[in-house]
Amino acid sequence: MGRVALVTGGSRGIGRAVAERLGAAGHAVAVNYSRRADAADEVVRSIRSAGGSAIPVGADVSEVEAVAAMFETVGSELGQVEILINNAGITRDGLLLRMGEEDWDRVLAVNLKSAYMCSKAALRSMIRGRWGRIVSIGSVSGLSGNPGQANYAASKAGLIGFSKSLAKEVGSRGITVNVVAPGFIATEMTEGLGEVAVNAASESTSVGRLGTPGEVASAVEYLAADDASYITGQVLVVDGGLAL
Ligand code: NDP
Numbered sequence: 001m002g003r004v005a006l007v008t009g010g011s012r013g014i015g016r017a018v019a020e021r022l023g024a025a026g027h028a029v030a031v032n033y034s035r036r037a038d039a040a041d042e043v044v045r046s047i048r049s050a051g052g053s054a055i056p057v058g059a060d061v062s063e064v065e066a067v068a069a070m071f072e073t074v075g076s077e078l079g080q081v082e083i084l085i086n087n088a089g090i091t092r093d094g095l096l097l098r099m100g101e102e103d104w105d106r107v108l109a110v111n112l113k114s115a116y117m118c119s120k121a122a123l124r125s126m127i128r129g130r131w132g133r134i135v136s137i138g139s140v141s142g143l144s145g146n147p148g149q150a151n152y153a154a155s156k157a158g159l160i161g162f163s164k165s166l167a168k169e170v171g172s173r174g175i176t177v178n179v180v181a182p183g184f185i186a187t188e189m190t191e192g193l194g195e196v197a198v199n200a201a202s203e204s205t206s207v208g209r210l211g212t213p214g215e216v217a218s219a220v221e222y223l224a225a226d227d228a229s230y231i232t233g234q235v236l237v238v239d240g241g242l243a244l
Contacts, residue, residue, distance in 0.1 A: 206241025
């Protein structure tokens with residue numbers, strides 16, 4: 001059954017793969033971006049040319065007014081959001097002693113506060129419809145920690161506590177809330193790592209390579225499907241055996 005899906009940060013990387021997968025599964029997809037409208041337009045074109053339905057929607061998901069306007073737009077153009085993918089995320093890495101307050105606040109706002117605002121905005125109609133899927137993209141950093149990523153790991157660990165609590169609040173309404181926690185995935189976020197770090201990251205996995213955005217999208221698609229109705233409050237790790 002075709003639903004209405006919103007993918008935050010759906011214009012690039014993992015979000016793009018998720019948006020395309022949900023579009024191919026027959027859902028109408030709102031592709032959110034904050035700065036690169038051209039990238040979002042490209043994803044929309046790709047979904048439409050595969051026979052799906054999609055719109056671009058610009059909004060900085062750390063801004064409360066922007067989030068409200070985004071839900072307004074999606075509601076009037078596609079309908080109320082039934083599948084919410086909290087994917088938008090950034091890094092501002094640095095050792096804690098050198099981490100400025102601005103880097104702490106920005107990462108927490110984009111990665112965690114956004115999930116609070118978007119989930120809250122989506123929830124009322126999900127409850128009314130007695131069906132909903134909320135999947136947030138966490139990270140193995142939020143499970144194991146990572147030097148230089150105290151802000152990022154805190155935001156990703158926060159998504160887990162947030163999702164488990166919300167899962168308990170809304171489970172009886174047919175709404176599931178889960179986290180997908182990727183390891184090293186080849187996107188623009190990991191592009192800056194350099195060859196040595198990429199080789200080290202690959203060797204630290206069991207499968208011997210970085211993951212692809214599509215491999216994360218498969219897990220998200222499953223958790224967003226009707227079939228996953230009895231899975232909630234969980235963290236699905238997609239890391240090629242990194243954490244083993
Ligand atoms: P990319 O940097 O490739 O893409 C980030 C996406 O988020 C872009 O679409 C970007 O849009 C959007 N975005 C950034 N800031 C905002 C904002 N304030 N409001 C709305 N959209 C925003 O990231 P990835 O695809 O690599 O990562 C996606 C998610 O997966 C993130 O949450 C990340 O933390 C997580 N993750 C990634 C891993 C990896 O190895 N790549 C590993 C573990 C987790 P725009 O360009 O318009 O700003």
